[in-house]
Amino acid sequence: xxxxxxxxxxxxxxRFTDRTGAIYMFLVPLVMSAIMGLAFxxxxxxxxxxxxxxxxxxxxxxxxxxxxxxxxAIFSEALIPSDPASPDADNPLHRLFKARxxxxxxxxxxLVDSGELTAALIIPPDFSASxxxxxxxxxxxxxxxLTLVGHTNLTLYRNxxxxxxxxxxxxxxxGIADGIAAGxxxxxxxxxxxxxxxxxxxxxxxxxxxxxxxxxxxxIAQAASQPDANPIRIRQVDVAGRTQDAFDPLATFSPGFAIxxxxxxxxxxxxxxxxxxxxxxxxxMALTPTPRGIILGGKLLGTYVGGLLQMxxxxxxxxLVGLILQGPSTNIWGSDLPAVVxxxxxxxxxxxxxxxxxxxxxxxEEQAGNLAAFVLFVMGLAGGIxxxxxxxxxxxxxxxxxxxxxxxxxxYTILSQGGALGDVLPNIAALLIMGVVFFVVGLYQFNRRxxx
Amino acid sequence: xxxxxxxxDLKKQYNxxxxxxxxxxxxxxxxxxxxxxLLGPNGAGKTTTISMLSGLLxxxxxxxxxxxYNIATDPIKAKQVIGVIPQEIALYPRLTGRQNLRxxxxxxxxxxxxxxxxxxxxxxxxxxxxxxxxxxEKYSGGMKRRVNIGVGLLHRPRIVFMDEPTVGIDPQSxxxxxxxxxELKQRYGMTVLYTTHYMEEAQxxxxxxxxxxxxxxxxxxxxxxxxxxxxxxxxxxxxxxNQQVPPAMLEQFGNVEGVTSVNQQDGxxxxxxxxxxxxxxxxxxxxxxxxxxxxxxxxxxxxxxAVFLHLTGRALRE
Ligand SMILES: Nc1ncnc2c1ncn2[C@@H]1O[C@H](COP(=O)(O)OP(=O)(O)OP(=O)(O)O)[C@@H](O)[C@H]1O
Ligand SMILES: [Mg+2]
Numbered sequence: 001x002x003x004x005x006x007x008x009x010x011x012x013x014x015r016f017t018d019r020t021g022a023i024y025m026f027l028v029p030l031v032m033s034a035i036m037g038l039a040f041x042x043x044x045x046x047x048x049x050x051x052x053x054x055x056x057x058x059x060x061x062x063x064x065x066x067x068x069x070x071x072x073a074i075f076s077e078a079l080i081p082s083d084p085a086s087p088d089a090d091n092p093l094h095r096l097f098k099a100r101x102x103x104x105x106x107x108x109x110x111l112v113d114s115g116e117l118t119a120a121l122i123i124p125p126d127f128s129a130s131x132x133x134x135x136x137x138x139x140x141x142x143x144x145x146l147t148l149v150g151h152t153n154l155t156l157y158r159n160x161x162x163x164x165x166x167x168x169x170x171x172x173x174x175g176i177a178d179g180i181a182a183g184x185x186x187x188x189x190x191x192x193x194x195x196x197x198x199x200x201x202x203x204x205x206x207x208x209x210x211x212x213x214x215x216x217x218x219x220i221a222q223a224a225s226q227p228d229a230n231p232i233r234i235r236q237v238d239v240a241g242r243t244q245d246a247f248d249p250l251a252t253f254s255p256g257f258a259i260x261x262x263x264x265x266x267x268x269x270x271x272x273x274x275x276x277x278x279x280x281x282x283x284x285m286a287l288t289p290t291p292r293g294i295i296l297g298g299k300l301l302g303t304y305v306g307g308l309l310q311m312x313x314x315x316x317x318x319x320l321v322g323l324i325l326q327g328p329s330t331n332i333w334g335s336d337l338p339a340v341v342x343x344x345x346x347x348x349x350x351x352x353x354x355x356x357x358x359x360x361x362x363x364x365e366e367q368a369g370n371l372a373a374f375v376l377f378v379m380g381l382a383g384g385i386x387x388x389x390x391x392x393x394x395x396x397x398x399x400x401x402x403x404x405x406x407x408x409x410x411x412y413t414i415l416s417q418g419g420a421l422g423d424v425l426p427n428i429a430a431l432l433i434m435g436v437v438f439f440v441v442g443l444y445q446f447n448r449r450x451x452x
Numbered sequence: 453x454x455x456x457x458x459x460x461d462l463k464k465q466y467n468x469x470x471x472x473x474x475x476x477x478x479x480x481x482x483x484x485x486x487x488x489x490l491l492g493p494n495g496a497g498k499t500t501t502i503s504m505l506s507g508l509l510x511x512x513x514x515x516x517x518x519x520x521y522n523i524a525t526d527p528i529k530a531k532q533v534i535g536v537i538p539q540e541i542a543l544y545p546r547l548t549g550r551q552n553l554r555x556x557x558x559x560x561x562x563x564x565x566x567x568x569x570x571x572x573x574x575x576x577x578x579x580x581x582x583x584x585x586x587x588x589e590k591y592s593g594g595m596k597r598r599v600n601i602g603v604g605l606l607h608r609p610r611i612v613f614m615d616e617p618t619v620g621i622d623p624q625s626x627x628x629x630x631x632x633x634x635e636l637k638q639r640y641g642m643t644v645l646y647t648t649h650y651m652e653e654a655q656x657x658x659x660x661x662x663x664x665x666x667x668x669x670x671x672x673x674x675x676x677x678x679x680x681x682x683x684x685x686x687x688x689x690x691x692x693x694n695q696q697v698p699p700a701m702l703e704q705f706g707n708v709e710g711v712t713s714v715n716q717q718d719g720x721x722x723x724x725x726x727x728x729x730x731x732x733x734x735x736x737x738x739x740x741x742x743x744x745x746x747x748x749x750x751x752x753x754x755x756x757x758a759v760f761l762h763l764t765g766r767a768l769r770e
Contacts, residue, residue: 006558014546280542284603287506287538288559289531 003290007298008305015269015306025310029261030317033254037325040249053095054165057102057111057120065128071180072123076101078176096168105155112157118165121173122155131180248416250322251332255412256385258314259347259405262307263376266348267355269303271368273446274359296446300356307348315340334415343415343424346431347408353438354379354404360445379403384410407431454520456611456643457482457505461514464500464667468512474500475667477514482645482660484610487637489654490647491756492664493768498647499539501664502613505645506536519610532561535609539616539647541596542603545589549580549599552588553606560607574602577632594625601632611643612636618653633657651756651768663760670763675756682762684754685712686728688735690721691748697721701742708734728753 015021058079062072079099102108108120130152154177158166273296276282285295315333322330333340358375362368380386383405392399400406411427462478465471475497482488490498503509505516507527516523521530543552553571562570575581578598588596601617614633618626630653636642648654654661655675662672671678697716705714710726725731728751739746760768 002563003559003561006555010544010547010555013551014544017546279544280538280540281544283508284536284538284542284556285559286508287531287534287536288556289528289561290559291528 004294004298004301007285007295008302011269011272011299011302012306012309014272015265016309021265021268025261025265026313026317029254029257029314030321033250033257033318034321034325036253036257037250037321040252053098054119054169055098055100055117056169057100057108057117058123059102059105059108059120060123061105061125062123062127063125063129065131069128069131071128071131074180075121075123075173075176079172093172096172109157112159115159117157118159119169120157121169122157124152124155127152127154248326248330248332250318250326250330251413251416254314254318254322254332255416256380256383256405256409258311258318259351259408260376260380260385262310262314262348263351263355263379263404264372265310266303266307266352267358267372267376268369269306270300270352270355270359270442271362271365271372272303273299274362274368275365278365296443300352303355304348304352307352308344311344311348315344331416333412334417334419336415336420339415339419339421339424340412342421342428343408343411343431346428346435347404347411349435350404350407350431350438351435353435353442356442357438357445358442360442380405382406401430404431404434407434453484455481456484456519457488457516457645459505459514459516462501462504462511462516463513464497464504464509465512473667475504478664478667478669480662480669482643484643485637485641486659487633487644487646487657489658489661490645490664490669491649491651491654491661491760491768492647493649493766496649496664497667498664499615500667502536502615502645502647506534506613507531508536532607533610535604535607535612537601537604537612537614537617539619541600543588543596543599546587548585548587549591549595549602550575550584552599553584553602556603557606562607570606570608574606577605577635578602579628594621594628597621597625597629601629605636608640609642611645614644614646616647616649618648618650630657649768651760655756661756663756663763665760665764671759678756678759679754682754682759684758684762685724685726686754687752688723688725688728688732689750689752690723690735690739690746691719691750692721692739692744693719693747695744697744698742701738701744704738704742705735708738 056079058076060072060076062070064070076099079093079097080101081094102111102120105122108117108122111117112120154173156170156173158170273282276285276299282295286292318332319330322332354375355372358372359368362371380403382399383389383403384400385405389397389400389406407427407430411424411431414423414427457480459478459480462475462480463473464475465473478497478501480488490496490501492498500509504511505518505523507523507530511524518530519533521533523530544555547555550571553574554567557567557570572581575584578601580595580598580602583591583595588599591599597617601614604612604614618629621629633644633646634657636644644657646654646657658675660672660674661678662669663678664670671681673681702714702716702721705711705721705723708725708731710728710731711723712726713724715722723731723735732749732751736746736749757768760766
C-alpha cells in the first residue's frame with residue numbers, strides 16, 4: 001500500500017512540476033474557453049430575448065360539456081393557425097406564438113423539458129363539463145338558480161430558463177380563461193387587440209413580462225365577471241428543463257475543453273510506461289521487491305488521479321473565468337455537487353481506459369503522442385467538443401456515443417441546466433462501461449508487449 | 453557453506469522460437485564476499501545474465517538460486533537481498549538525486565527514519581551530499597552514474613550486481629567507482645557480480661573472472677590462472693633506433709635463461725621470455741657490453757586481453 005502511494009505520488013509530482021505539461025493541462029483549455037466566452041458574449045444571457053414566435057404547446061383533453069359545448073377548443077382556435085404552414089400574418093397571436101397542438105401531457109412535458117417549447121398548456125378533460133350547468137339537474141326542475149357547477153384547473157408547464165416568453169403566454173392564457181369564465185368568449189379578440197401592439201414595442205413586452213400590464217387583462221375579465229367567483233384556476237408547474245434558447249457560451253464550451261485536454265493528460269500519462277521502459281526506470285521498479293501489479297496499478301491509478309486533479313482544478317478555474325466574463329449568473333457545472341463529482345469520476349475513468357489503449361498500441365512515447373493527437377482530436381470532433389453533435393446527420397448520430405467526450409460533455413450540460421444525479425445516470429453508466437472495456441483491452445495489450 | 457549465487461544451465465532465447473540465444477547453459481558458482489567479473493565484448497550476454505539473476509527476465513531454461521532463494525519461484529525474497537546497478541542510468545531526470553533515492557528506497561520497503569538515514573549514508577558513500585537536492589537532469593555523466601549506483605545500495609543488499617558501471621565517464625569518476633566496488637567488498641562484505649568489457653577493470657577488481665562470449669562462459673578463474681592457462685609469454689621490447697646491432701649480441705640474448713625468441717624490426721628488438729622481468733637485467737648488460745645504446749624498455753606481460761584474443765581470435769574491443 002505504501003509502495004502504491006509512493007508510485008502514485010511520484011507520477012503526479014513529475015506531471016505537475018512539468019511546466020510544458022502544465023501549460024497544456026491548465027492554461028490552454030482555460031484560454032480557449034475564455035476566448036469562446038468572449039467571442040460569443042454578445043449572445044449571452046440565459047433568457048429568451050425574442051418576443052416573436054414563442055414556441056408553445058396546447059394539450060386539449062377537454063371532453064366537452066353537457067350541451068355539446070367545447071370550451072377547451074377556444075384556446076386552440078385562438079392560438080393555433082388553422083394552417084400551420086401559413087399562419088395568418090394579421091393575427092397578432094399567431095405572430096407572437098408558434099403554437100401547436102400536442103396529443104398528450106407527457107409529450108408536452110418532455111418538449112418543455114428539452115427546451116423545444118417555452119411552455120405548454122394542459123386543458124383538463126372536465127374543463128367544459130365543469131363550466132356548464134348540469135343538464136340533469138336542469139331537467140329535474142327545481143327552484144335552484146342556474147349556476148356553474150364547479151372549478152377546474154388549467155395546468156401550465158413552464159421552462160424556468162425562459163422568462164419573457166413564458167410570462168406573455170401565461171397572461172394570454174389568463175385573459176382567455178377569464179373571458180370564458182365570464183361567458184364572453186369573444187374576449188379572445190380583445191386580448192388579441194392588446195397583444196397586437198407587443199412585437200412592435202419591446203418595451204411593452206417587458207412591461208407585460210413584469211406583470212405591470214396584468215391589470216389590463218384582469219380588467220377585461222372583471223368587466224364581465226365576478227372576480228371572486230372565477231371558476232378557472234391556473235396552476236403552473238416549473239419543468240426542470242434544458243433550454244436551447246438560453247445560450248451560455250462558457251457552459252457550452254468549457255466542459256468540453258476540460259474533457260478534451262484531460263483526455264490528453266491521461267493518454268500521455270499512460271504513455272509514460274513506454275518512457276519509463278526506455279529510461280529503464282520501469283525495469284528498476286521491477287527489480288525492487290514490488291509485485292508487478294502494484295507497479296502497473298500505481299502508474300495507472302496515478303494517471304487517473306492526475307486526470308481528476310486536472311478536471312477539478314479546471315472546474316474551479318473555469319467557474320472563476322465565468323464569474324469574471326459573465327457575472328454570477330453563470331453556472332457551468334450545475335449545482336448538484338455529488339452528481340458533478342460522480343460524472344467526473346466516471347469521465348476520467350473512461351478517458352484513462354481510452355488512454356491506456358492508445359498508449360498500448362504505440363511502440364514509443366513519441367508514437368503514442370502522435371496517435372493520441374489524432375485519435376483524441378477525431379473523438380473530440382465526433383463527440384461534440386467543437387460543434388454541437390445535433391448538427392450531424394441522423395445516420396451519424398451513433399458516432400458521438402462512442403466517445404467519452406460526448407457522454408461527459410452532455411452530462412455536464414444536463415447538470416448546468418439544472419439536472420440532478422438521476423438525470424446523468426445514463427451518462428455515468430456509459431462512461432463506466434467505456435472505461436472498463438478500454439481498460440481491459442489496453443492492459444491486455446500492454447501485458448502482451450511489456451516484458452518486465 | 454553454500455555459494456551465495458548458483459546457476460544451473462541458465463539459458464535465454466529472445467523472441468522464441470526463432471530469436472537469438474543470448475545466453476546458453478551458464479553455470480555460475482559465486483561464494484559470499486567474492487568479487488566476480490563477467491568480462492566480454494558487446495552483445496556477449498552480460499546484461500541478459502544479470503537480468504535473469506535479478507528476476508527481471510524469465511530464463512528460457514535452467515535455474516538460479518540467490519542467497520538460498522530460487523529467483524523464479526521466490527522473486528520477492530530474492531530481490532530483497534539483491535542490489536542492481538543497471539547499465540542504463542535508470543533515474544527520473546526531473547526528480548532530484550535525493551528524491552530518486554527516496555522513491556526507490558520506498559519500493560525497497562524502507563520508510564521513515566530508516567529511509568532518511570539510508571539516503572544520507574548512500575549520499576556520503578557516493579560523495580554527492582552537497583548536490584543531492586538538484587535535479588538529476590542537471591548532473592554530469594559521472595554524477596548520474598554515482599546516483600545510479602547509490603539507488604542499488606540503499607537497502608544494504610548482500611549481493612550487488614553492477615552492469616558496466618563505468619561506461620562513458622571521465623577517468624576520475626571511473627577511479628571513484630572502482631574504489632567504491634572494492635570498499636563494498638572490504639568494508640561491507642558484499643558479494644559483487646561485476647560486468648565489463650574493460651579487461652583492466654576485471655583484472656584489478658576481481659577475485660575471479662568469467663570470460664563470456666556469444667552467451668557462453670568460455671573460461672573462468674583468477675587472472676593468474678587464466679593467463680597461465682593459455683601459456684602466453686612476456687614480451688620485452690628494447691628500442692635501439694637505427695644503430696647497428698651485432699649478430700653476436702642477438703646470439704647472446706638467445707642464451708639468457710627463459711628467452712625463447714629474439715626479433716629485430718623497425719628499430720626495436722622484441723624478446724619473448726617466460727619470465728621477462730627476470731631476464732631484463734642480463735639483456736641490458738649484454739647490450740651495454742656490445743656498445744649498443746638502448747633508448748627505452750617496455751615489458752608486456754600477458755593480460756586478459758591476450759587471453760581473450762587467444763581464446764576467440766578476436767580483440768575484446770573492436
Ligand atoms: N530485448 C531483446 N530482444 C532481442 N534480442 C536481445 C534483447 N536484448 C538483448 N538481445 C540480444 O542478446 C544478445 C546479448 O545481449 P546483452 O545485452 O545481454 O549483451 P551485453 O553483454 O550486455 O552487451 P553490452 O556490452 O552491449 O551491454 C545480443 O545479441 C543482443 O542483441
Ligand atoms: Mg549489457
